[in-house]
Amino acid sequence: MSTTPLNATHDANARSWLESANAPGADFPIQNLPFSVFRRQGSPEAFRGGVAIGDQVICLGAVAASGALPGLAGEAVQAAAQSTLNGFMALGPKAWSALRHALFGALKAGASGAAADAVKAALIPLQDIEHTVPTRIGDYTDFYTSIHHARNVGRIARPDDPLTPNFQWIPIAYHGRASSIGVGSGSQSQPFRRPMGQAMAPGAAAPVYGPCARLDYELELAIWIGQGNAQGTPIPLAQAEDHIFGYGLLNDWSARDIQFWEMAPLGPFLGKNFCTTISPWIVTQEALAPYRLPFTRPADEPQPLVYLDDAGNRAQGALSIELEVLIESAALREKGLAPARVSHTNFRHQYWTVAQMVAQHAMGGCNLQSGDLFGSGTISGPTPEQAGAIIELTKGGREPITLAGSGEQRAFLHDGDAVILRGWCEKPGFARIGFGESRGQVLPAIG
Amino acid sequence: MSTTPLNATHDANARSWLESANAPGADFPIQNLPFSVFRRQGSPEAFRGGVAIGDQVICLGAVAASGALPGLAGEAVQAAAQSTLNGFMALGPKAWSALRHALFGALKAGASGAAADAVKAALIPLQDIEHTVPTRIGDYTDFYTSIHHARNVGRIARPDDPLTPNFQWIPIAYHGRASSIGVGSGSQSQPFRRPMGQAMAPGAAAPVYGPCARLDYELELAIWIGQGNAQGTPIPLAQAEDHIFGYGLLNDWSARDIQFWEMAPLGPFLGKNFCTTISPWIVTQEALAPYRLPFTRPADEPQPLVYLDDAGNRAQGALSIELEVLIESAALREKGLAPARVSHTNFRHQYWTVAQMVAQHAMGGCNLQSGDLFGSGTISGPTPEQAGAIIELTKGGREPITLAGSGEQRAFLHDGDAVILRGWCEKPGFARIGFGESRGQVLPAIG
Numbered sequence: 086m087s088t089t090p091l092n093a094t095h096d097a098n099a100r101s102w103l104e105s106a107n108a109p110g111a112d113f114p115i116q117n118l119p120f121s122v123f124r125r126q127g128s129p130e131a132f133r134g135g136v137a138i139g140d141q142v143i144c145l146g147a148v149a150a151s152g153a154l155p156g157l158a159g160e161a162v163q164a165a166a167q168s169t170l171n172g173f174m175a176l177g178p179k180a181w182s183a184l185r186h187a188l189f190g191a192l193k194a195g196a197s198g199a200a201a202d203a204v205k206a207a208l209i210p211l212q213d214i215e216h217t218v219p220t221r222i223g224d225y226t227d228f229y230t231s232i233h234h235a236r237n238v239g240r241i242a243r244p245d246d247p248l249t250p251n252f253q254w255i256p257i258a259y260h261g262r263a264s265s266i267g268v269g270s271g272s273q274s275q276p277f278r279r280p281m282g283q284a285m286a287p288g289a290a291a292p293v294y295g296p297c298a299r300l301d302y303e304l305e306l307a308i309w310i311g312q313g314n315a316q317g318t319p320i321p322l323a324q325a326e327d328h329i330f331g332y333g334l335l336n337d338w339s340a341r342d343i344q345f346w347e348m349a350p351l352g353p354f355l356g357k358n359f360c361t362t363i364s365p366w367i368v369t370q371e372a373l374a375p376y377r378l379p380f381t382r383p384a385d386e387p388q389p390l391v392y393l394d395d396a397g398n399r400a401q402g403a404l405s406i407e408l409e410v411l412i413e414s415a416a417l418r419e420k421g422l423a424p425a426r427v428s429h430t431n432f433r434h435q436y437w438t439v440a441q442m443v444a445q446h447a448m449g450g451c452n453l454q455s456g457d458l459f460g461s462g463t464i465s466g467p468t469p470e471q472a473g474a475i476i477e478l479t480k481g482g483r484e485p486i487t488l489a490g491s492g493e494q495r496a497f498l499h500d501g502d503a504v505i506l507r508g509w510c511e512k513p514g515f516a517r518i519g520f521g522e523s524r525g526q527v528l529p530a531i532g
Numbered sequence: 533m534s535t536t537p538l539n540a541t542h543d544a545n546a547r548s549w550l551e552s553a554n555a556p557g558a559d560f561p562i563q564n565l566p567f568s569v570f571r572r573q574g575s576p577e578a579f580r581g582g583v584a585i586g587d588q589v590i591c592l593g594a595v596a597a598s599g600a601l602p603g604l605a606g607e608a609v610q611a612a613a614q615s616t617l618n619g620f621m622a623l624g625p626k627a628w629s630a631l632r633h634a635l636f637g638a639l640k641a642g643a644s645g646a647a648a649d650a651v652k653a654a655l656i657p658l659q660d661i662e663h664t665v666p667t668r669i670g671d672y673t674d675f676y677t678s679i680h681h682a683r684n685v686g687r688i689a690r691p692d693d694p695l696t697p698n699f700q701w702i703p704i705a706y707h708g709r710a711s712s713i714g715v716g717s718g719s720q721s722q723p724f725r726r727p728m729g730q731a732m733a734p735g736a737a738a739p740v741y742g743p744c745a746r747l748d749y750e751l752e753l754a755i756w757i758g759q760g761n762a763q764g765t766p767i768p769l770a771q772a773e774d775h776i777f778g779y780g781l782l783n784d785w786s787a788r789d790i791q792f793w794e795m796a797p798l799g800p801f802l803g804k805n806f807c808t809t810i811s812p813w814i815v816t817q818e819a820l821a822p823y824r825l826p827f828t829r830p831a832d833e834p835q836p837l838v839y840l841d842d843a844g845n846r847a848q849g850a851l852s853i854e855l856e857v858l859i860e861s862a863a864l865r866e867k868g869l870a871p872a873r874v875s876h877t878n879f880r881h882q883y884w885t886v887a888q889m890v891a892q893h894a895m896g897g898c899n900l901q902s903g904d905l906f907g908s909g910t911i912s913g914p915t916p917e918q919a920g921a922i923i924e925l926t927k928g929g930r931e932p933i934t935l936a937g938s939g940e941q942r943a944f945l946h947d948g949d950a951v952i953l954r955g956w957c958e959k960p961g962f963a964r965i966g967f968g969e970s971r972g973q974v975l976p977a978i979g
Contacts, residue, residue, distance in 0.1 A: 224711050229798055242797070249796045254739050255730055259798040260707035260805070264671050264899050265763055278764040280896030283702055283837065292701050294837050297896075316712055316807070317725040319978060343896065349696045350689070351676055351706040352799020358707070358898040360763070390730065390741050449727030449744075449790065450978055451805040452711045531766060531897055 094118075094186060095375050097516045100194045102201075103208075105139030112509065112519025113137040115192050118185050119366035119520075120170060120331070122219040125209065132217050134165040134173065137366055137521075138192055141208040153203035158187035169221045170367075171456035174311040174330045181311065181330065182371055215273050216365035220309065220456030222263040226446060227305075227337060227357070227460040229257040230437040234465035237477035242345055253387045256437035256445045261337075261460065262358035269336075269362040269525045274503055277360035279530040282343035296530035297340035299482060300498040304410050304473030304506055306432060307333035307363045308439055308459035311370075316452040322395050325440035326370065328453065332406075334364035334506040334523040335460045341476055341497070362525035363458075364506070372518055376510040377401035380438050392448065393441045402438035406520075407431055408464055408508045410473065415501035416491045424505055425488035427478060430466035500529045541565075541633060542822050544963045547641045549648075550655075552586030559956065559966025560584040562639050565632050566813035566967075567617060567778070569666040572656065579664050581612040581620065584813055584968075585639055587658050594654035600646040605634035616668045617814075618903035621758040621777045628758065628777065629818055662720050663812035667756065667903030669710040673893060674752075674784060674804070674907040676704040677884040681912035684924035689792055700834045703884035703892045708784075708907065709805035716783075716809040716972040721950055724807035726977040729790035739793060743977035746788035746929060747945040751857050751920030751953055753879060754780035754810045755886055755906035758817075763899040769842050772887035773817065775900065779853075781811040781953040781970040782907045788923055788944070809972035810905075811953070819965055823957040824848035827885050839895065840888045849885035853967075854878055855911055855955045857920065862948035863938045871952055872935035874925060877913035947976045 093099065094116060100107045101115040113119065115138065123135045123142055135142040148154065149166040161184035165173040173180070191200040229235060232252065239247030251257065269275030279300055285292040311330030314320050320328055337357060344356025380402035382388055408431065413424035437445075439461070447453055463473040472478050475497055478486050482496040498504070508520035540546065541563060547554045548562040560566065562585065570582045570589055582589040595601065596613040608631035612620040620627070638647040676682060679699065686694030698704065716722030726747055732739040758777030761767050767775055784804060791803025827849035829835055855878065860871035884892075886908070894900055910920040919925050922944055925933050929943040945951070951974075955967035 224709055239797075251732070251739075251793055251796065254732075255794055257794065257798055258801050260709055260801065262671055262707055262898060264901050264904075265897075267763075278897055281766065282896050285698070285701075291834065292698075292837070294839055316714075317975075317978060319728065340896065346698055347702055347704065348797065348799070349698065350686075350795065350799070351704055352795070352797070354705050354707065355892070355896045355898065359896040387738065390739070392741055445802070449729050449787065449802040449806040450712075450725050451709060451802065454711050457711075528764075531764060 091374055094189045095515065097514060101138060101192045102194050102196065103139045103141060103192065105141065110517065111139060112521050113139055114516050115189060116516035117368060117372050117518045118188055119368045120165065120219065121216050121365040121367065122168065122170060123214040123216050125213055126215045132168045134167065134170055136188055137211065140211050142211055142214055143188065143204055144207040144209055147207035148203050151203035153199040154187050157183040169456065170219050171221055174220065174309070175455035177312050178327055181369060185369060185371060216268045216270065218266055218268055218363070219367060222266060222456060222458050223454040225261040225263040225266060225458045226258050227261040228442050228462040230435050230442065230462040231465045231473070232436040233434065233467055234463040234473060234477065237465060237472055241476060241481040254390070256442045258442070258446065259352045261361065265358055266361045266363060266458070268365045270365050270522050271524065275362045275525040276528050277338070277525060278528045279500060280340050280343065280355065280359040281531050282340055282355055283346060284342035285346045292346060297343055299341035300527060301339045301341050301475050302410065302498065302504040303337035303339055303463040304408055305335040305337050305463055306406070306461040307335040308461060309333070309367050310453050310457040310459065311455060313454040314447050314452055317450040319450060320444055320447040322393060322398060322440055322444040325443035328443055329370050329439060331367040331369040332373065333367050334508050334520050336362040336504060336506055336523050336525055337460055337463070338362065338525065339474070360525065362523050364521050364523040366521045368518060368520055373404060373510065375515040376405045376512070378403040378405050378433055389441065393444060398438055398440050402440055403433050405431060405433045406508050406510055408506065411505040412488055412495065413503040413505060414488055414491055414493055414499065416493060417488065420491070422490040425490050427486060428470060428472055430464055430471035430473060432464055434466045435461065435464065498527050500527050502527050538821055541636045542962065544961060548585060548639045549641050549643065550586045550588060550639065552588065557964065558586060559968050560586055561963050562636060563963035564815060564819050564965045565635055566815045567612065567666065568663050568812040568814065569615065569617060570661040570663050572660055573662045579615045581614060581617055583635055584658065588655040589658055589661055590635065590651055591654040591656055595650050598650035600650035601634050604630040616903065617666050618668055621667065621756065622902035624759050625774055628816060632816060632818060663715045663717065665713055665715055665810070666812070666814060669713060669903060669905050670901040672708040672710040672713060672905045673705050674708040675889050675909040677882050677889065677909040678912045679883040680881065680914055681910040681920060681924065684912060684919055688923060688928040701837070703889045705889070705893065706799045708808065712805055713808045713810060713905070715812045717812050717969050718971065722809045722972040723975050724785070724972060725975045726947060727787050727790065727802065727806040728978050729787055729802055730793060731789035732793045744787035744790055747974060748786045748788050748922050749857065749945065749951040750784035750786055750910040751855055752782040752784050752910055753853070753908040754782040755908060756780070756814050757900050757904040757906065758902060760901040761894050761899055764897040766897060767891055767894040769840060769845060769887055769891040772890035775890055776817050776886060778814040778816040779820065780814050781955050781967055783809040783951060783953055783970050783972055784907055784910070785809065785972065786921070807972065809970050811968050811970040813968045815965060815967055820851060820957065822959070822962040823852045825850040825852050825880055836888065840891060845885055845887050849887055850880050851886070852878060852880045853955050853957055855953065858952040859935055859942065860950040860952060861935055861938055861940055861946065863940060864935065867938070869937040872937050874933060875917060875919055877911055877918035877920060879911055881913045882908065882911065945974050947974050949974050
């Protein structure tokens with residue numbers, strides 16, 4: 086496994102001439118520099134790549150046009166300035182790093198010269214922009230890699246057999262729907278209609294057609310594939326990380342009644358494909374280097390097969406990312422109250438690493454492509470309140486939760502509810518890195 | 533449901549000035565006119581749209597450049613001349629029909645004028661061309677709509693519960709992998725490596741990693757979506773057929789040992805995503821009008837819910853398409869012997885219609901897009917020898933089949949085996965319409 090070294094861009098003391106980037110608790114300090122695709126809100130102009138710093142976005146189109154970045158960074162910014170990031174992602178880790186480092190240099194306190202001038206001239210306030218999906222997603226794959234989630238949901242769907250026998254051997258995944266993935270964040274919440282579907286009530290003789298009655302969210306990370314592989318050519322675990330561009334947040338909205346009726350034997354379909362909401366910003370693999378952790382398995386559990394095990398993955402395959410889920414009901418919104426936090430967990434509890442997911446996906450020869458998206462699978466921690474889906478928090482809807490602030494109860498989501506995912510990394514001696522948020526809102530059912 | 537009328541293009545007596553189109557048993561008579569994307573074999577030129585007639589392809593790029601087609605047909609041929617058919621498919625049924633009718637008029641015996649001249653000048657022999665995937669496939673969905681296949685495979689995977697309770701209520705489907713879909717036909721066979729994977733032997737304590745030991749094919753139809761729908765806006769059954777552009781052949785290669793170990797609870801993944809082989813030609817919905825059949829359900833079986841049932845679907849929702857599977861082993865190939873036919877069935881035995889598949893897919897608000905691909909699911913008829921996968925023919929590998937010509941036995945596929953799918957429609961009083969073939973070949977395992 087290639088390791089991402091700690092370098093100048095991880096110096097917690099580094100500050101930017103842009104003061105908003107230095108504010109304590111800011112999501113986008115100079116150590117982060119996440120990518121997205123954006124344009125001015127409501128404008129007919131073309132979408133293009135941007136990098137967040139403080140409360141601003143650097144328009145990479147403007148930086149590219151300035152010609153101020155030399156060499157590989159200059160080549161990279163041309164690619165990153167396009168309407169999708171696929172071409173930039175295809176350039177590989179050296180080009181990604183070159184551009185990030187060049188922007189870091191141009192943004193740091195005291196920077197001067199053509200690059201700093203170009204970046205300064207390219208700033209647009211975040212509050213003035215809107216986003217779109219940052220790549221042309223060739224394929225979207227959703228994993229299932231939290232053993233706590235698998236056990237929590239397994240107990241509801243299959244009480245006698247909560248954990249399938251393959252879970253501890255395979256980073257399980259299934260193919261998802263790319264067309265219905267959208268961006269939602271802040272004022273640009275992604276609205277979607279509660280899906281219609283078929284469901285079979287317990288003990289009923291026939292299914293019924295109607296609006297989903299058990300609408301849920303799933304807290305996941307979005308994992309963006311940077312470089313692909315040729316069909317028939319697997320990606321060894323040791324090289325897997327070179328194929329990962331970065332991370333965002335992903336809400337895998339789930340219609341549980343539809344899903345549980347349809348999913349035997351071929352898996353979830355209409356229960357998932359009506360909408361998936363991602364956050365706009367992609368935090369790079371490189372920016373997350375300080376938050377790597379060893380990956381270990383309890384000695385009494387199956388150890389990964391050889392193709393899913395190596396020293397690099399054991400040394401630093403895991404990632405510490407704090408994650409939380411908030412629900413903003415219509416009542417909370419109308420009263421001007423804060424969204425209610427319903428869970429808080431960390432990605433480090435996941436049973437499989439992202440490198441293992443990549444190696445597994447390509448093992449049989451399946452070709453990944455630049456800009457492909459993985460969902461990590463629902464992220465649930467070991468304690469009940471760390472669960473990443475409402476079906477887990479409410480034990481299948483039997484024990485409703487109460488929203489702080491309004492006192493409302495929720496067994497599943499109501500029309501008007503917005504669900505907000507947030508993520509960040511922090512530890513002593515290093516800069517806090519934020520993911521921004523994913524935000525989507527339930528509209529009344531179709532028809 | 534909109535009905536596709538029988539018109540001049542279905543006149544069995546219509547003949548072309550191109551004699552190869554009039555040969556008895558030809559796949560591509562003037563009544564067919566299927567679409568593909570092609571270029572001259574081995575040339576660096578751009579791929580562009582083409583229409584097959586007899587032993588020739590009409591280069592739509594040349595026809596478009598001639599300006600000889602007026603009105604809607606002229607607009608359509610500009611779109612169909614591109615390197616993918618997505619734009620053409622998005623124009624809708626009137627445009628598809630206008631172009632097909634214009635080409636019919638230019639090709640029929642005795643035709644003269646600018647259009648006939650342009651078509652004549654645009655012919656390239658089929659033996660000189662190569663194909664690529666005809667659309668930029670946004671999403672690929674694989675259905676599971678043969679009750680005979682579901683029972684045959686169900687008996688192997690779940691002897692106590694062969695047919696899941698949802699099968700007779702839902703046209704079951706799951707999302708598949710778009711990136712590994714390729715075209716294979718005739719001399720342009722699609723080769724792929726036998727996948728590596730994890731499998732759990734019966735009674736074993738741990739899975740093993742190795743080459744797939746139970747490699748299979750699946751006989752399916754490719755269904756090409758012409759027009760999409762907006763997210764959150766279902767497609768009513770009565771309008772579903774307007775969204776179907778046409779049909780081809782699809783081989784859903786399956787690694788049964790990998791698939792059966794991985795698929796609980798989220799469905800097939802690596803067992804399917806290493807390769808899918810489609811035929812190059814898309815036979816239009818319009819060309820198949822004479823081969824429509826009533827769709828009926830035995831009275832003692834569940835009748836479709838209202839949203840999957842209407843008079844149009846009952847009157848002509850089914851399609852009669854003859855289908856066969858052939859295996860060409862290395863020994864047969866070396867001896868110059870014909871491929872061995874291993875099954876022959878008909879699409880009319882399918883439990884759900886294609887219109888029902890479209891309506892089901894969009895019911896919850898999932899947005900289909902022009903150029904999306906559906907697999908019909910394995911097509912197995914009611915008798916054992918009509919099964920569309922080798923795992924069914926050999927009862928899970930326990931009763932090998934014998935290849936005619938070489939006498940070789942097959943429980944599952946061997947390295948070097950090519951699998952050929954063929955399809956056609958014929959009935960008295962109407963022209964025979966052929967689909968050409970899908971052809972892929974198994975290479976030895978990776979590494």
